[in-house]
Ligand SMILES: [Zn+2]
């Protein structure tokens with residue numbers, strides 16, 4: 001009588017660790033810059049053209065309203081304050097360019 005238990009399936013406890021590491025909270029606070037989203041005057045030739053510079057927040061896909069405050073990453077991408085804070089609790093990459101924040 002011989003029980004064949006040669007093939008042990010390894011239990012991998014190694015998950016995708018690189019992407020889902022939250023950013024270091026105190027670094028986030030230091031590195032995120034609060035910026036005001038402003039209207040921008042643009043000149044086209046001699047004509048003054050008013051352009052609203054509203055950026056889209058890619059984490060919620062909504063526009064960051066002009067006049068509101070956004071959070072800017074060191075890579076100069078801006079997001080809603082609450083959106084990027086939530087995002088950086090799960091990941092330490094910029095959702096746009098994968099700029100790495102300290103973990
Ligand atoms: Zn947002």
Ligand SMILES: [Zn+2]
Pocket residue numbers: 073075076077094095096097098099
């Ligand atoms: Zn970026």
